[in-house]
Amino acid sequence: MDHHFVGIPELTDVPRVAVVIDVMRAFTVAAWAFSRGVEKIVLASTEREALELKESRPGWLALKDGAPAAGFDAVNSPGLLRSAEFAGRTLVQKTTAGTVGALAVADAPLVLCASFVVAGPTARFLRSQEAGPVTFVVTGEDGRADEDLACAEYIGRRVDGDGVDAAPYVHRARSSRAAAELAAGLRSGYHPDDVGLCLEVDRFPFAMAARQEGPLTVLRPVAVPDSDRPGRS
Template sequence: MQIEQYGLKECEKIRGGAVVVDVIRAFTTAAYAFAAGAEKIVLAATVEEVLEIQRSLPGSLAMGEVGGMPVEGFALWNSPVQLQHMDLSGKTLVQRTSAGTQGAVRTRNATHMAVGSFVVAAATVRLVQSWGVDSLGFVITGSEANSGGYEDAAFADYAQALLEGQTPDAQTYLQRGLRWRESYAHLQDEWTERMLADLALCLEADRFDFAMPVQRENGLLVVRRTPPGW
């Protein structure tokens, strides 16, 4: 399998399988949402699109951020800490973030797609293997966000090692994500503390044994978790 990494500007070039990566925090948050019982997550590019989709899906909840900050009118922030003790059983979420969901929306030519992060790493690798594709692109969404994409590239390198049959030490790759701290040194203490709490949940390998494949459903970009025991 040919494996390459792409940024947000190049991800349209992917024609085979794609894993859109946002470790901190979109697709760690998504994994926590599924662990809390969410049925599906619809991905959107803009706040306006989220609100439009939400109106068309009664009972759905808006989730995400703009510039890393909560959005007025959204029920949920882009925070795994916020979700870890919630009950979202059967809920549909509509997610917009500044990096992760942008990558998914732009990766429009892939034959197969999943979103991924460290908390679902091994399951994501199993999903990719089940596709039987000849080429795979990892979309490093953080490359144009504040983090510089360090943790997303680390995830891609870790997943590639697993795909190649190696037995890599996850901690070596997780440590690369700690560079994220430097990007938020300018924030107010309250937000810095909340984001650092999220960081602890984001930099954990294989907390959940499910993957997050993406499909087009009625014109919407929909993420669902793989079923138990898949």
């Protein structure tokens, strides 16, 4: 199938089906948050909006890129998030690339947010919807981030058929600039396990769909049948 792979600056029209990719780390973190009990994730356009949403809704939490900051409850790191308990909570997320990409296509009829940890379920969900050509939004480095492009291409191949070897795509992601920067501790809000956690294929059994709920763009997990889940890479 003729999928499209674009960076955020290349988005000119509203796609019919969009899959927004951020491997390191926004949509790996989002998946971990759902696994720790988060009910929904509200995507914010600015840190100020994230804090305002949190302050106006009792019990909501806020997460951002970078180092810990006043008012924020978590940072954009799967390693730091994996032991948290968020049962039933709402998380407001603002990151440099992932949330920006999702908000850029928020008006599309179908928007999924993805990374390697939900790659297989995302592909199976797209097949179950008989979705036509997919626009993959490669959020990092204006569409040039190899970890995001590798994940997008892997999901695209799995939409088109089973039996795709994840190893070459994971290798590309592991060799990316983002992975090197994370491994060297050059990004704030970092845990030493972040790179490995971002490269686990099909860690979680759900896809993640973003929809408009009133004035908010809300990300929720979507159950997907586990019909062709491969072993983890």
